[in-house]
Amino acid sequence: MRVLFTGWAWPSHVYPMIPLAWACRAAGHEVRVAAPPGLTNVIAHAGLTPVPVGHDVDVTGAVRSFVRALVPENGTGPAAGPAEGRPSARTPRALGMFVDLAESMVDDLAAFTRDWRADLVVYDPTAWAGPLAAAAAGVPAVRQLYGIDLLFPAREAVIRALEPIRDRLGVEEADPLGALTVDPCPAGLQEDFPGARRRMRYLPYNGAHDAYPARPPERTGRPRICVTWGTTMARLGDEFFLAGHAARALAGLDAEVVVAITPAQRAVLGDLPPNARVAESVPLHLLLPGCDLVVHHGGAGSMLTGLVNGLPQLALPRLPDHAGHARRLAATGAGLVLDPADGFEPAEIRRAVEELLASPGHGRSARDLGEAMAAHPAPVELVADLEDLARVPPEPVEPPEPADGHDRQLSTLTHHAMG
Secondary structure (H helix, E strand, O other), rough: EEEEOOOOOOHHHOHHHHHHHHHHHHHEEEEEEEEEEEHHHHHHHOOOOOEOOOOOOOHHHHHHHOOOOOOOOOOOOOOOOHHHHOHHHHOOHHHHHHHHHHHHHHHHHHHHHOOOOOOOEEEEOOOOOOHHHHHHOOOOOOEEEOOOOOOHHHHHHHHHOOHHHHHHHHHOOOOOOOOEEOOOOOOOOOOOOOOOOOOOOOOOOOOOOOOOOOOOOOOOOOOOOEEEOOOHHHOOOHHHOOOOHHHHOOOOOOOEEEEOOOOHHHHOHHHOOEEEEEEEOHHHHHHHHHHOEEEOOOOOOHHHHHHHHOEEEEEEEOOHHHHHHHHHHHHHEEEEEHHHOOOOHHHHHHHHHHHHHHHHHHHHHHHHHHHHHOOOOOHHHHHHHHHHHHHHOOOOOOOOOOOHHHHHHHHHHHHHHOO
């Protein structure tokens, strides 16, 4: 089977698909990962074969332009957003950005899907070039979620927005939901949506590292709080990277604060209180097993990696999709979310952290979600579902011709023994 994975311009929209791509490769299938040229090294460093398609789009500039219309320059004051944290694709500018991304990729992607004779396309839910290219090649498309399914309510709007591309490709129908959805979220966290769905255990992948990172600081017996702001917000501008702001809000708290950053983020971190220290270039899935609580920006990767470790969480979301993830998490009891309309005042951050540490109910809810995620099938167990969907018959294997009489006799005996 030939499986083509595709995502778009940010690593965080490719990382979640890497474990399933590895599983397909380990099962003996051919795997390629198609993405804009800027992600070529990200894919190659994951040990997979990249296929550059289309051209790079200034996604950072596009997101920054409409987020700055919602967020004041200090990055911590009131901000408007879709009601109830609904998907960013319902914001016209964001929907237009995703259509632009599809336009930038779809011609090359459709040509490669056809010429490589792919049997199946697995795509990030906002990489709409994926289902379009699959439809043009006449092969099934599988949508792999990276978190909460925030885009389902926007399905009809997406279909309408993609009509010009679909018409140009000569495709009558291309459902952005695909023929199957791979879902990493447990039932208690995910909103219900129709269509075929297969749950898959979430295995965190945080990118390749040149060497095993330095060990996290030793425990002191006090609660340990991890503050992480992922990689997306810092790309939008220094004012959106609030890891230092959150850590400073916890000054004097009887707890350790470990701030997880990339080397590039150190310059914008600012001064930290005495109870805080930096963990630079430590993958989140290696750091969180030694923590008791996570404070983050509401990103799906941070949220799910925290739940893998059964950790309660505090989210301070700025982007609409981050707000959607954070509010859904809070609804399960596994965390709290601060409303961006009220600002992220230090006193409110500290109050929320103290509540999470003092209330065992939040921890129990987080552990329940983590146990439900651990019970999901591993990526390798989903390969058979992909094979069934692609309906690719196995190639017949002809037995080798015996080399001499003895081998012929042995072959005959084996044949009779096997009936």
